[in-house]
Amino acid sequence: MFRSDTDLLGSLTAELSQQLKDYEDQALLEMIRPNLATQFVQDAPELAKFREAIAQNDSMDDKEFLRIFREFIPTTNYEPYRPFIAKFFATPCKEADVKNMFAPGLPYFFAMSSMTSSKSVKTFPRYRPPPHLLQNPLYLALPPSGGTTLSPASMRYSQILKIDCEDGQSKQVTVCSLSIGFLRMAMSWDAEQDNERLDLWLPGQTDPYAISLVKSYRAFFVLNALFALADRRVTIIRFFFANVFVIFLQYIEDEWSLLIDCIEKGIIPDVEDLDHLRAPLEKLFKPNPLRAAELREIGPPGVEGWAVRVWPHLERFFGITGGPAATAVSKACQVWKLTHVLGPSVPTQATGYGSSEGSMALPYHKGDPNTDYKVMFLDVLTEFLDVRSNEPSERVLSIYELVPGGHYEPVLTTRNGLWRYRIGDVVAVKGFAPDDGLPIINYLHRREGGFVMAFGTTCTESQLTSAIVSAADRWIGQIIDFTIVGDDRDTPITYGYLIEIGGDIGKDARMATQQTFEDLMAANDEFRTAFWQGRARKPTIRLLKKGTFAEYRQQKCNKTNVSISQVKVPVVLSDPTFREWLLQQVVVEL
Incomplete structure (x- = not known):
């Protein structure tokens, strides 16, 4: 409490x-x-x-x-930083040209932005912090735990930058997500030696190292589910975003029989794009018929406290539950509500507030x-x-x-x-x-996360999110994910919600549009004024076919090499290519 x-x-x-x-x-x-003597300070x-x-x-x-x-x-x-950062991406890249660029020495890695609120990836150099800070929770990619931690991690990176050093050697600098950069830094893992660690299994983790190199979005989660279900010692569940854990549970439900059979027989399922990763995973995964029988008796996700029944030592869930992840704690469908799955004995906690910067x-x-x-x-x-x-x-x-x-x-x-x-x-x-x-x-x-519509008003991301979550709680059902595009099929343009739901749709789901409209009218004075002046109209809500946002995440991973477990669905979508693709996935309009 x-x-x-x-x-x-x-x-x-x-x-x-x-x-x-x-x-x-x-x-x-x-x-x-x-940093006073750095190139940026001296030349910007x-x-x-x-x-x-x-x-x-x-x-x-x-x-x-x-x-x-x-x-x-x-x-x-x-x-102002862009031309200085660009020097690291030049070919060839000489040490003298980039040394002491933003901080003393050379960066350990470059952190990629998630591209949630911009069309292009931003990269930020990250230098090794002072030794006394390395054990601070801000830097711990794998916080200490007395038991086993379920925390899917992808080691995917965008590229490796090569810096030609003055001593004739070269330094490799990885461009990746912040959390993966921290993990690589903490473990001194060079990306060029990734394939030499395929037999590695860090103590206290449910997932062997090889899974972190899996490229397929579906295979990544199915394999993480397989190894996690096989281990009843889990004490900590850690997902960057809480709604990604809900997606993880959906994979467990969809593949339940397959997963249990594999645990019983000790086999790796026939998932896509494993290639050379299959052999080390098969070596690490052993038959466990007793655990399989226990899981069969429990059944797939659904009952309250399911997670504690599967992992009886579970103590805490870490993950972001605000912003776009708010759908994970929605009251719309108890079966998929985070607190319902975890049960009353397992508290939830955010990991912190920060960004790639x-x-x-x-x-x-x-x-x-x-x-x-x-x-x-x-x-x-x-x-x-x-x-x-x-x-x-x-x-x-x-x-x-x-x-x-x-x-x-x-x-x-x-x-x-x-x-x-x-x-x-x-x-x-x-x-x-x-x-x-x-x-x-x-x-x-x-701050600039809303739409400035043709009628000149801006509803904030929090207002737009609260409105659809509230409407889903009452009328639609459990939202798996959603985003908003400008709906210009009529005039004036309005907020067009594109949502994917889990389970059955509510029988009075069409009432959700009216409630969303009323909530935005109550929350935003500019929107209310514009509506009464005839410059605004009600928002629209369209449902997407099942699996749409999983496919969106897969495409985003393939396009940008952002870590699989950290791809965010933006509240407001600005990318025109993804907008058109999502509109092709619409199955019904409320």
Whole structure:
């Protein structure tokens, strides 16, 4: 159980405020002083005034250095970094051209953005952190567990960059997802030696290493399900997004008989694209008729607490349940609701709040660990912009200047060489932790994540998500996944929901359109005004055939090499190719 919000402070005492100022100053100095001599700081046009102020100042004590940073560093986006990052992708790439580019030395890997909110992949260099931080939860790709962890991980990468070093050797830098980069860094796994580790099975994991190299989306989840079901010692389930666990359960239900037969006989199922991975998996998988009999008696997912019956030692579920993953905790269909499958004895918890650019906050366990995050200055220094401010030039705020109830965009300065970088999220401040005064925040939505329709209004991602989840709870059934496109089949253009459901559709499902419309009218003043002026119309809801979003994820993996377990379905879809493909999968309109 978590405490009520009344435990949080509504304002900071003078002592806590000074404590936060000192904490922020020290963290900022640790991050920016080592990066002062980097190529980006020395050459980026956006930092010209900062360089000039530094050059004109003879006294560079800490206080003066911080003043110059706060006065002369502007907020940035990806564009200033793009030409510097491009140097790593040049052929040939010489060490002298990229050394000390954003931070001292060379990056360990490049983290790929998920492309959820943009059309193109962004890459961010990630350097090895100081040794004292490597055991922090922000960096632990495989957190310690007293038992066995079910945490599917894909080792897929986009490409390997080759840097020709001055000593005649070369350095390989992998371009991959953030979590896979952290895992490779923690284990010192070079991508070029992936096939030499095929017999590896990390202690405490349900999935052998070979599964992480599987390319097929379906095969990846079927094989993870096979090895996980065979192991009754699971204590932790960890999925990046909670709704991906729901998809995992669907594969278990669809392939239940096959999986149990394979566990009984100790065979690897005939799934696609295994090739050279089949032999090591067959070597590691043994017959277990007793476990197969136990699973047959339990049956496939459906009953409340199914997960605890299958894994009697299960203690906790880790995964993001907000944003697009909110469908996993929808009340629409108890059979597929996350808390129903886990049962009342298994708490759920988010893993933290962050992005490819940096990790900003950890779950606040004295609040709701699924939605409440405590800002920490470990990987990044986070400042904020007030999204409701009417000031002509947005003023960057420190943590001790925040106000409970305020909505803010985080601005990141990182150990990896980002300077006041705007990530485009919007968070709400709930209050301040009573022990140290650090802000407790909730993620709301992307700042530019809604549609600006022809009638000039923007509903936020959180408003659009809440409306369809609420409608599904009452009328439609369990949403597996959804996205929204501009529906321009009539005028004016409107929000076109494309959803995939699990199980049977509700008998009064057509009522969902009206409820979604009413919820958006109540949530967004601009939308309501536009409707009454005849500039807006009701949203539309179309159902997609079963398996559509699994195929979407497979195509996204093939196109971008984003990690299989981390592909996100965007709330608002901007890619025109995927839009047309999804519209071809429509089976009925409500």
